[in-house]
Amino acid sequence: MELRKEAEQAIRESYALLSAEQNLSPQNERVNRSLTHLVRTLTRCQSPDVSGYLLQTPELSEERETLPGLCGQAECEMEKFWARNLISRADCHLDEFWYYPEYRELCRAEKELFENRSFSTISFLGAGALPITAFLLAYSVPDAQIVCVDYDSEACDLARQLGQKLDLSDRVDVRCMDALQYDPRDNELVICASLLQGREQVYSRLRRHHQGALMVRDSEGAYQFLYKAAELPTSGFRQIAKTAMDPRRINTTRYYEPDTMNAAA
Numbered sequence: 001m002e003l004r005k006e007a008e009q010a011i012r013e014s015y016a017l018l019s020a021e022q023n024l025s026p027q028n029e030r031v032n033r034s035l036t037h038l039v040r041t042l043t044r045c046q047s048p049d050v051s052g053y054l055l056q057t058p059e060l061s062e063e064r065e066t067l068p069g070l071c072g073q074a075e076c077e078m079e080k081f082w083a084r085n086l087i088s089r090a091d092c093h094l095d096e097f098w099y100y101p102e103y104r105e106l107c108r109a110e111k112e113l114f115e116n117r118s119f120s121t122i123s124f125l126g127a128g129a130l131p132i133t134a135f136l137l138a139y140s141v142p143d144a145q146i147v148c149v150d151y152d153s154e155a156c157d158l159a160r161q162l163g164q165k166l167d168l169s170d171r172v173d174v175r176c177m178d179a180l181q182y183d184p185r186d187n188e189l190v191i192c193a194s195l196l197q198g199r200e201q202v203y204s205r206l207r208r209h210h211q212g213a214l215m216v217r218d219s220e221g222a223y224q225f226l227y228k229a230a231e232l233p234t235s236g237f238r239q240i241a242k243t244a245m246d247p248r249r250i251n252t253t254r255y256y257e258p259d260t261m262n263a264a265a
């Protein structure tokens, strides 16, 4: 079958299934199969003509609007499922998580965006139950204190237990709070996860209180059926760098620093 038709079918089928299912966790094999197939299919749809076709097809507009929210719920469930699974094992290996290679590759590309800067703290807003990014940063940026922020107490509890299991409790501080209330320190890099809610308020608070840098996980092309495109800061920050679209990574990431030129004007 032609790729664009194959993708259209995968999007429609996932949307129909996820809308009908009560249980979006990986324990539901139908959800698992459908999402795995959807992610694999969209990974092959990176060419501008195929992704342009999918994004502009009016018959897929409902899917484009609603499917990312369902995928987000499934992702939260998947993270909790995997966090419990890893905590329960005698030996805890993060690389057993299905999407570990993807996160490792994303973190590697993101680190290149700030390779000439050093931060005393790196925070991750919307970190979830399985904050792989935070753990990878704890290993790869040994001088920085890592902070995970999430308003879901169950996710925070699981992330803390996982941190203990990995012997990273001293390095990774999990805070159960709304990211809208989080006040970063001066020399801090703040990372906004792809599923962070209330970004605009987060940006406006950072604009007023924060002198450090900001990194925003975004979604482009056909992946916008999995994650909505991120709202981006419109003032106060200047985009310095961005990761390229790459089949090994679902998200693209933008790196910002305070826009001191315009602040002074």
Ligand SMILES: C[S@@+](CC[C@H](N)C(=O)[O-])C[C@H]1O[C@@H](n2cnc3c(N)ncnc32)[C@H](O)[C@@H]1O
Pocket: 072, 075, 076, 079, 125, 126, 127, 128, 129, 130, 131, 132, 133, 149, 150, 151, 152, 155, 177, 178, 179, 180, 193, 194, 195, 196, 197, 198, 217
């Ligand atoms: C599935 S998760 C983790 C993100 C994902 N692993 C990533 O790398 O982008 C998204 C988490 O964001 C949290 N979240 C969303 N909006 C938030 C906010 N305004 N404040 C705190 N936590 C938030 C949710 O509770 C959820 O646990």
